[in-house]
Amino acid sequence: MPLLTTAKAAEEAGVGRETLRFYEREGLIEKPIRGNSGYRQYPPETIARVRFIRRAKELGFTLNEIKDLLDLSDPPNAECAQFRAHAKSKIEDIRSKIGKLRKVERALSSLVDTCERSGTPRKCPILDALED
Amino acid sequence: MPLLTTAKAAEEAGVGRETLRFYEREGLIEKPIRGNSGYRQYPPETIARVRFIRRAKELGFTLNEIKDLLDLSDPPNAECAQFRAHAKSKIEDIRSKIGKLRKVERALSSLVDTCERSGTPRKCPILDALED
DNA sequence: CTTGACCTTGTAGTATACTACAGGGTGTAG
DNA sequence: CTACACCCTGTAGTATACTACAAGGTCAAG
Numbered sequence: 001m002p003l004l005t006t007a008k009a010a011e012e013a014g015v016g017r018e019t020l021r022f023y024e025r026e027g028l029i030e031k032p033i034r035g036n037s038g039y040r041q042y043p044p045e046t047i048a049r050v051r052f053i054r055r056a057k058e059l060g061f062t063l064n065e066i067k068d069l070l071d072l073s074d075p076p077n078a079e080c081a082q083f084r085a086h087a088k089s090k091i092e093d094i095r096s097k098i099g100k101l102r103k104v105e106r107a108l109s110s111l112v113d114t115c116e117r118s119g120t121p122r123k124c125p126i127l128d129a130l131e132d
Numbered sequence: 133m134p135l136l137t138t139a140k141a142a143e144e145a146g147v148g149r150e151t152l153r154f155y156e157r158e159g160l161i162e163k164p165i166r167g168n169s170g171y172r173q174y175p176p177e178t179i180a181r182v183r184f185i186r187r188a189k190e191l192g193f194t195l196n197e198i199k200d201l202l203d204l205s206d207p208p209n210a211e212c213a214q215f216r217a218h219a220k221s222k223i224e225d226i227r228s229k230i231g232k233l234r235k236v237e238r239a240l241s242s243l244v245d246t247c248e249r250s251g252t253p254r255k256c257p258i259l260d261a262l263e264d
Numbered sequence: 265c266t267t268g269a270c271c272t273t274g275t276a277g278t279a280t281a282c283t284a285c286a287g288g289g290t291g292t293a294g
Numbered sequence: 295c296t297a298c299a300c301c302c303t304g305t306a307g308t309a310t311a312c313t314a315c316a317a318g319g320t321c322a323a324g
Contacts (some may be wrong), residue, residue, distance in 0.1 A: 036219050037320050048259050049201035060192010073256035080247050087244045094237045105226045112219045115212050124205035127180050130187035
């Protein structure tokens with residue numbers, strides 16, 4: 001059974017029913033086909049897409065950024081060179097984000113270390129983590 | 133000259149004047165001392181803190197999460213064991229975030245690779261990047 | 265063939281994080 | 295001592311991302 005009703009699709013994707021409608025309005029997912037009654041019928045691809053959106057949001061991407069990311073794979077990617085440039089800049093953004101997160105992680109680890117050695121830190125390593 | 137007026141502090145920190153007032157209201161930064169005229173006078177530590185807030189926000193942390201992160205270093209961290217547990221759970225969160233970002237990065241890289249080899253991808257690797 | 269769980273639409277409300285006034289005081293340069 | 299740029303407060307508006315109705319239609323069970 002590939003097609004799901006709103007309630008089931010929402011549950012499968014891990015979001016609220018209204019969120020699906022909201023994503024539809026915002027163009028983040030395709031408009032689902034409708035049955036005779038006008039009820040929405042969601043295909044599994046849309047569920048996968050919504051799951052991705054949910055997780056990407058947890059990673060701190062905005063809906064616009066997520067749309068961008070998703071558009072990199074499905075649309076008429078006419079110009080390969082243009083696509084590559086776009087994708088590569090996204091990759092750079094993500095790498096820089098990873099690098100900064102690692103710095104915060106290291107700062108927190110150093111706080112835990114200091115604490116385990118019963119020393120009181122002189123200066124906060126967290127603030128320094130994201131300096132230029 | 134350690135103390136800065138609102139406009140200068142905002143410029144130094146890379147935010148708007150009103151944002152400093154907002155962060156003050158929300159308890160994200162200390163209330164600055166005031167001159168005779170009632171004008172705010174920001175110390176450099178506050179500027180550093182606001183810079184951290186700005187960058188952490190770019191990494192996808194909410195203001196509440198950032199407050200939490202900052203509270204891990206400056207407050208009366210009475211119970212070391214409790215502090216360690218809290219910090220370690222934050223570290224785990226960040227590590228998991230880094231792992232997921234790496235998956236998205238790899239998915240994008242594979243899209244670029246496919247494109248460079250002039251092949252059209254059968255299935256979108258981005259959607260799969262954040263599956264369970 | 266009624267009941268109740270589901271669906272539809274449009275619209276309004278919430279939380280987060282600012283951002284922009286209005287109305288008034290301050291401080292310094294010429 | 296008058297501009298004018300800056301500061302103050304309180305309040306209202308914006309963008310993002312939902313979330314919750316209200317009013318009504320659909321459908322499957324008993």
